[in-house]
Amino acid sequence: MKSKKQSIGKFASAYGKFRLFVLEQRYLPRWAVVVIDLSICLLSFILAFLILKDTPIKFYNVLSLTEKALVLVSLHLLCFLLFRTYSGIIRHSTFTDVYRLALATGSVILIAIVGNIIYQIITGDRIFLTTGLLLYAFFSLTLLIAFRITVKEIYRFLRAAASTNFKKRVVILGIDDQTISLTQAMLMDTTSEFRPVAFLSSKEKRKNFKIIDLPVLYSEGPLDNTLQKINAQFEIDGILIVSDLFTVPEKNSIAESCFNLGLDVYNLAMPEQWKKSSDMQIRIAPLQIEDLLERNKIEIDTKLIAEDLYGKTILVTGGAGSIGSELVRQMAVWHPKKLIVLDCAESALHEIDVYLKKNYPDLSYQCYLADVTQRGRMEGIFAKFNFDLIYHAAAYKHVPMIEKHPREGIRNNIMGTRILAELACQYGCQRFVMISTDKAVNPSNVMGATKRAAEMYVQALQRKPGVITKFITTRFGNVLGSNGSVIPFFKKQIADGGPVTVTHKDIIRYFMTIQEACQLVLQAGTMGKGGEIFVFDMGKPVRILDMAERMIKLSGLQPYVDIPIEITGLREGEKLYEELLNNGECTLPTYHPKIMVSGVVEYEYEPVCQALAELDIMINQVGKKKHIIKKLKMLVPEFISQNSIYMDLD
Secondary structure (H helix, E strand, C coil), X not given: CHHHHHHHHHHHHHHHHHHHHHHHXXXXXXXXXXXXXXXXXXXXXXXXXXXXXXXXXXXXXXXXXHHHHHHHHHXXXXXXXXXXXXXXXXXXXXXXXXXXXXXXXXHHHHHHHHHHHHHHHHHCCCCCCHHHHHHHHHHHHHHHHHHHHHHHHHHHHHHHHHHHCCCEEEEEECCCHHHHHHHHHHHHCCCCCEEEEEEEECCCCCCCCEECCEEEEECCCCHHHHHHHHHHHHCCCEEEEEHHHCCHHHHHHHHHHHHHHCCEXXXXXXXXXXXXXXXXXXXXXXXXXXXXXXXXXXXXXXXXXXXXXXCCEEEEECCCCHHHHHHHHHHHHCCCCEEEXXXXXXXXXXXXXXXXXXXXXXXXXXXXXXXXXXXXXXXXHHHHCCCCEEEECCCCCCHHHHHHCHHHHHHHHHHHHHHHHHHHHHCCCCEEEEEEEHHHCCCCCHHHHHHHHHHHHHHHHHCCCXXXXXXEEEEECEEECCCCCHHHHHXXXXXXXXXXXXXXXXXXECEEEHHHHHHHHHHHHCCCCCCCEEEECCCCCEEHHHHHHHHHHHCCCCECCCECEEECCCCCCCCCCCCCCCCCCEXXXXXXXXXXXXXXXXXXXXXXHHHHHHHHHHHCCCCCHHHHHHHHHHHCCCCCCCCCCCHHHC
């Protein structure tokens, strides 16, 4: 018994070494491929001779057997060189390689037959038997193809065997045409890091049922119990779902069940979303927190937006920022007459410039490194281009930073907006769309107050006699993945091993993807008559602590065990929840279900303009910040500071 085990062990060891040796080999040199192919041709000649040797057919004796073999093999060498049959890589042989072999072999037989006929006309005798030539062609072509198929399959088998131990064992959730085709693709792709071991369905149970040789398992009762049994039987690493086949609540339920058992959840896009077969590996990824936030898909009227942007010269300020750059990307699709991207961040502006140059080489655009607070610079740009549309996304947005540096927040967010708005009127722009924020609603911090003051100014300017520019404000909450937003921040903290910091256990926020927000901005731009504030439906608010816990679980870790969560206290100017409407505002629906128009409080132009002029003087003089904030609070009476040194001014 011991001897038998030792023999098995030696065999396994030898097999492992052989497999490693094969996989580590580089491609065969071309001369080696030619030598192997010629050896196969010689073998084919011998086989043809052995078969005909014992038949009544008589051989022609013009040439000896050795000379005949030499002639045919030499002809094959000539045709191999002519059709470059050696240029392909054996382990990656394709139909093209087979086609070249067939051409080479066919040419050899054709040359031999023609030579036979010519020799017979001249001497009355023949060199080769026609039957022998046909047998030689059959054997040589068959063996040449068989050699390539054998090498290809052995390499594929050894590669698959070598990687099986490192693949993640997953159960495919659901049985339909999509999941079956996806599973087949994964099984055929030896480079995939996933190995499907079973299907899981909640439909009526059928015993001993298999699809593409994988067992079909059935969910009975709670998913947690089913997964526990499956894990015990198959030792799985996780569940793979086709994201488009499940609603957000269903994905949340699946994720929670997997979290409880320490299993991963993987997400796979539908096949029609792949641009090429190699996307299979790219599109399988761990489920992200964005996939678990309950937001219905946003539909926009692309035809209306395309007509709105067509033939227009457009300015996007803050065009290198999170929102501005996404607006630029979406606008570029519709090829406006001219697109001007303006930002004061050099590196980020360079990135969007490279992106546009690569992806939209025919787009007429220019990138300007400029500051919206520099009136002279702005006036030069407005004078150069006859702008039809302006999308104003340039702003300082980080609450704690602006709380500490209110002068810069006022200069950029208020005075920069005033400069651009005045120039828009002066040069007769058709429309000015300002990107605002939910932090402008009953603001509790300087940043929100500056955005509210900017809103007030463009609304007041709209009422000024002689103004033809339509001023439109769009207001929405946090965008997922934007610079400095909470999700990238949490991801970095988790990657660093924690702790994950949350300012308050009850703090909630609204979230929307950057793509969705910009789509709605463009859609709202087509609606405005002038002076409106458009408010976006942000869906359900999310408790930030719940998000932090869920993100830690999605990383395969346990909150409070592997990654601590610390409650740090509200930051300066931060409030527990954001609002989308000010006191005295109400909303009316529009034709788009995700966009509402706010019934705003109207402001007279002269008082607002006078207040901004006084603020402009104050921020450019030496003085206490509290004096500036007091003036800002007079302009924006709903500005009530929270967790701030300015609370005593209220």
